[in-house]
Amino acid sequence: MPPILELDGITKRFPGVLANDHICLTLESGEIHALLGENGAGKTTLMNILYGLYHPDGGRILVRGKEVKIDTPNEAIRLGIGMVHQHFMLVPPFTVTENVMLGVETIKNGLFLDRESVAARIREISQQYGIQIEPGAYVKDLSVGAQQRVEIVKILYRQADILILDEPTAVLTPQEVEDLFQVIRELVARGVSVIFISHKLKEVMSIADRITVLRDGRVVGTTRPAETSPAALAQMMVGREVILTVDKKPAQPGDVVLDVNDLQVFDDRQQVKVEGVSLQVRAGEILGIAGVQGNGQTEFVEALTGLRAVAGGTVRILGRETTRASPRRILETGVAHVPEDRQRDGLVLTYSVADNLALNTYYLPPFASGIQLHERAIFASAGELVKQFDIRTPSIQTLVSSLSGGNQQKVIVAREFARPIKLLIASQPTRGLDVGSIEYIHQRLVEKRDQGCAILLVSPELDEIMSLSDRIAVMYRGKIMDTLPAEQATLEKLGLLMAGVQPEG
Amino acid sequence: MAAITQTLGAGVGALAQRRRGILYALAGIAIIVFFSRDVTPEQLATLGLNTTRSVQLLKLPDIVVPVLPVVWLFGALVFGMGLWELARGFRRPAWLLGVTSFAFLATFLVWAARGTSFSLIGILSASLQLATPILLGALSGVLCERSAVINIAIEGMMLGAAFTSVFVANVTGSVMLGLVAALLTGALLAAWHAVMSIEFKMNQIISGTVINIFATGLTNFLNQRIMQEYTQFNNEMTFPFISQMFPELGRLPILGALLFDQSPIVWLALILLVVVQVALFHTRWGLRTRAVGEHPRAADTLGINVFRVRYVNVILGGMLAGLAGAYFTLGSVGRFDKLMTSGRGFIALAAMIFGNWTPIGAFASSLIFGFADALQVKLQILIGQVNIPSEFLVMLPYIVTMIALAGMVGRVNMPAADGEPYEKQ
Numbered sequence: 042m043p044p045i046l047e048l049d050g051i052t053k054r055f056p057g058v059l060a061n062d063h064i065c066l067t068l069e070s071g072e073i074h075a076l077l078g079e080n081g082a083g084k085t086t087l088m089n090i091l092y093g094l095y096h097p098d099g100g101r102i103l104v105r106g107k108e109v110k111i112d113t114p115n116e117a118i119r120l121g122i123g124m125v126h127q128h129f130m131l132v133p134p135f136t137v138t139e140n141v142m143l144g145v146e147t148i149k150n151g152l153f154l155d156r157e158s159v160a161a162r163i164r165e166i167s168q169q170y171g172i173q174i175e176p177g178a179y180v181k182d183l184s185v186g187a188q189q190r191v192e193i194v195k196i197l198y199r200q201a202d203i204l205i206l207d208e209p210t211a212v213l214t215p216q217e218v219e220d221l222f223q224v225i226r227e228l229v230a231r232g233v234s235v236i237f238i239s240h241k242l243k244e245v246m247s248i249a250d251r252i253t254v255l256r257d258g259r260v261v262g263t264t265r266p267a268e269t270s271p272a273a274l275a276q277m278m279v280g281r282e283v284i285l286t287v288d289k290k291p292a293q294p295g296d297v298v299l300d301v302n303d304l305q306v307f308d309d310r311q312q313v314k315v316e317g318v319s320l321q322v323r324a325g326e327i328l329g330i331a332g333v334q335g336n337g338q339t340e341f342v343e344a345l346t347g348l349r350a351v352a353g354g355t356v357r358i359l360g361r362e363t364t365r366a367s368p369r370r371i372l373e374t375g376v377a378h379v380p381e382d383r384q385r386d387g388l389v390l391t392y393s394v395a396d397n398l399a400l401n402t403y404y405l406p407p408f409a410s411g412i413q414l415h416e417r418a419i420f421a422s423a424g425e426l427v428k429q430f431d432i433r434t435p436s437i438q439t440l441v442s443s444l445s446g447g448n449q450q451k452v453i454v455a456r457e458f459a460r461p462i463k464l465l466i467a468s469q470p471t472r473g474l475d476v477g478s479i480e481y482i483h484q485r486l487v488e489k490r491d492q493g494c495a496i497l498l499v500s501p502e503l504d505e506i507m508s509l510s511d512r513i514a515v516m517y518r519g520k521i522m523d524t525l526p527a528e529q530a531t532l533e534k535l536g537l538l539m540a541g542v543q544p545e546g
Numbered sequence: 547m548a549a550i551t552q553t554l555g556a557g558v559g560a561l562a563q564r565r566r567g568i569l570y571a572l573a574g575i576a577i578i579v580f581f582s583r584d585v586t587p588e589q590l591a592t593l594g595l596n597t598t599r600s601v602q603l604l605k606l607p608d609i610v611v612p613v614l615p616v617v618w619l620f621g622a623l624v625f626g627m628g629l630w631e632l633a634r635g636f637r638r639p640a641w642l643l644g645v646t647s648f649a650f651l652a653t654f655l656v657w658a659a660r661g662t663s664f665s666l667i668g669i670l671s672a673s674l675q676l677a678t679p680i681l682l683g684a685l686s687g688v689l690c691e692r693s694a695v696i697n698i699a700i701e702g703m704m705l706g707a708a709f710t711s712v713f714v715a716n717v718t719g720s721v722m723l724g725l726v727a728a729l730l731t732g733a734l735l736a737a738w739h740a741v742m743s744i745e746f747k748m749n750q751i752i753s754g755t756v757i758n759i760f761a762t763g764l765t766n767f768l769n770q771r772i773m774q775e776y777t778q779f780n781n782e783m784t785f786p787f788i789s790q791m792f793p794e795l796g797r798l799p800i801l802g803a804l805l806f807d808q809s810p811i812v813w814l815a816l817i818l819l820v821v822v823q824v825a826l827f828h829t830r831w832g833l834r835t836r837a838v839g840e841h842p843r844a845a846d847t848l849g850i851n852v853f854r855v856r857y858v859n860v861i862l863g864g865m866l867a868g869l870a871g872a873y874f875t876l877g878s879v880g881r882f883d884k885l886m887t888s889g890r891g892f893i894a895l896a897a898m899i900f901g902n903w904t905p906i907g908a909f910a911s912s913l914i915f916g917f918a919d920a921l922q923v924k925l926q927i928l929i930g931q932v933n934i935p936s937e938f939l940v941m942l943p944y945i946v947t948m949i950a951l952a953g954m955v956g957r958v959n960m961p962a963a964d965g966e967p968y969e970k971q
Contacts, residue, residue: 092847113849114848126847129844130843130844130847130848131839132836132837132840132841132844132845133846133962134836134959135833135841139833141846142833143833143837144834144850145848146830147832152829153829154828154830188559
């Protein structure tokens with residue numbers, strides 16, 4: 042029997058980048074094939090080619106042994122290929138039924154949507170594969186995990202037997218990941234073949250039958266979980282040896298630096314997003330805030346840094362009240378902020394590296410006197426920082442938008458760390474970075490802690506929280522569920538808290 | 547999330563409820579104080595239910611009411627509802643607003659008609675007439691914006707269509723061909739808007755504004771050069787009213803004046819309202835349109851051609867705006883006059899927003915705007931009674947528009963992708 046899917050020498054060029062370089066990949070019928078690689082390794086590009094969203098510049102695609110040309114998603118769907126995108130392709134104000142039927146609507150009386158028969162078919166699929174789903178529910182009311190199930194049902198409804206999952210676990214709690222894995226195993230048992238895209242080593246080791254590692258648009262190798270280890274996979278991904286664990290000494294907590302009391306914050310739509318949060322961070326410790334994205338972490342950090350109005354409660358930094366202070370005043374009390382979305386909130390993309398490095402101190406001597414900027418001082422300091430923080434840039438005049446994600450993050454870290462800081466608020470500091478950069482950022486954070494800086498680390502990545510934090514607070518629906526010392530925090534405990542469940546005992 | 551919002555909502559809600567209660571109680575007192583002025587105790591007001599336009603089958607008695615008791619009754623009703631809200635609270639505060647608005651209007655009309663008579667049926671009939679172009683314009687907006695293309699050019703499309711409809715009707719001698727010309731004009735301007743905003747991803751507000759300016763300038767110029775100089779091209783050309791085609795219908799009491807002393811375009815608009823409402827929520831076209839307006843990328847990944855959906859909707863929307871333009875001429879006055887749409891295209895947009903991007907909601911708000919407009923016209927007759935300068939009366943529809951829009955800020959469900967050009971990956 043020929044493999045159900047075969048990619049042979051797929052090449053895709055974008056202006057200035059070779060995103061896929063002669064990639065060969067085979068998917069056997071009924072297997073879970075993991076595609077592992079860093080962000081930017083070309084995984085998503087490859088899958089978009091397979092789904093007809095991009096057109097390859099070279100190479101062949103064979104489905105069930107026959108060469109095919111996939112120009113549109115319609116063609117992919119016709120060939121039985123279905124894809125769960127990293128960002129869900131669901132219409133929030135539609136019901137589950139409407140989302141499932143969209144594009145392949147069933148019509149009754151020659152004109153009207155036949156929602157009932159589609160809903161019945163969804164219930165059938167739901168029973169057959171053990172996927173919990175309510176056809177009449179509105180997608181916007183569903184949890185992320187449930188939305189993902191809708192995506193899977195959408196594909197099964199179209200009778201696809203090749204399922205592509207693009208970073209499916211990025212937004213799930215550990216328990217939801219387990220549920221998803223169970224669904225995937227059930228699908229495979231019923232003859233579906235799965236391509237599982239991820240950059241998380243442990244997950245890939247636990248779910249995949251075979252693993253293909255991509256780096257810089259090329260296949261580095263294909264292996265099986267039994268024949269490899271996380272460290273070996275990491276080395277394949279990065280191309281050099283990486284240390285996966287963070288080396289740190291026990292914390293030496295000092296005075297309270299950040300003192301938050303009963304904080305309340307609304308989001309842009311005037312919905313309560315942070316409800317009565319109280320916490321303290323001491324000098325020389327890292328407090329990690331775990332939680333699934335969207336549980337109020339963003340609004341919490343924005344309120345602390347003065348970017349969002351506080352609706353109730355107080356924030357004190359180094360004993361001074363900053364509840365209603367401007368961002369600049371907060372920054373001047375010795376606070377550094379590494380924002381969650383570096384391109385939106387951390388950098389001015391159309392400015393040079395040097396200008397971005399001076400963004401928070403440009404109005405102070407030696408960079409300015411009165412209304413005049415001293416470019417020479419700005420450049421000199423930028424040159425220093427580029428060297429000190431190992432920012433890989435052609436020059437300090439280069440636009441920051443042309444740097445890689447990791448180097449952009451280093452620009453922010455350099456800018457924020459260059460000042461004498463007492464409190465660091467780091468929101469997802471390693472989001473979308475390669476393993477090498479993550480290692481670098483983590484070391485810098487621990488270094489700052491050991492110098493006596495208080496650090497508030499917000500991240501949805503449990504591995505990151507667990508390896509860096511001295512204490513861990515779990516945020517769920519705007520509240521702190523519990524705060525645990527790092528040594529007591531197990532994956533299971535945190536997972537339950539992240540889902541809003543208080544573990545017994 | 548819902549649970550948190552509810553618990554906190556209860557606290558915020560209680561405060562808002564108290565504030566609302568006081569406000570409505572004060573409104574009740576204001577009604578009494580304001581509308582007791584210049585009224586003698588035994589003064590009566592007559593609200594007419596008959597029309598002089600056609601011979602009615604059955605003449606209904608007019609509503610004759612004593613002014614002061616009506617003022618006191620409605621004032622006390624609103625005051626009492628305010629107190630109830632303060633003390634116990636209504637489950638749906640929207641009802642409070644509805645009843646209060648009705649009480650205010652009823653009292654106002656009775657007060658304005660004190661010692662004289664006022665045709666109630668006339669104002670209602672005029673409301674429907676004046677609501678028609680707003681409804682058609684709003685439906686045009688719904689079609690475009692549900693597929694995420696903002697159409698601010700409804701005004702210009704109406705104006706252009708109003709011109710061509712009269713011109714073509716006069717040249718060919720056929721009202722029907724005039725109507726066809728109006729639809730084509732709307733479609734053509736819409737196609738232009740579509741190419742600009744879908745194909746070239748131009749800012750849709752700019753593209754729409756360009757069309758508005760173009761239509762204003764060109765119709766002004768052509769009006770001066772053709773309509774003014776060769777008046778044979780601007781003869782009165784209208785569709786016969788339903789009551790002229792079926793005289794028996796026109797003789798029905800109330801309904802005759804309200805529904806049948808109307809241009810067929812009014813009926814067409816009502817039918818289109820039902821068609822668009824049903825189509826949008828119960829057909830394949832509607833589902834795909836809404837998907838494209840909410841999440842075009844999702845629609846694209848499911849094999850729906852986002853660009854085609856938008857082209858079709860914008861051009862259909864343009865035809866509806868063209869129909870609205872034809873109503874100004876072929877449906878009512880029969881002649882073209884410069885700038886005759888006078889901002890009704892923008893009021894239509896407001897009606898669409900106020901109606902939360904649904905046809906049925908747009909219809910309800912068109913009626914409100916139409917009523918405000920009709921009220922303004924009719925009050926000019928009672929000018930001595932109300933003591934409001936006519937300049938202020940003319941502002942009424944626009945003021946209602948502003949109040950309505952200000953009240954809707956933050957409460958509407960705009961299509962999520964509205965105004966964003968779609969880029970293929």
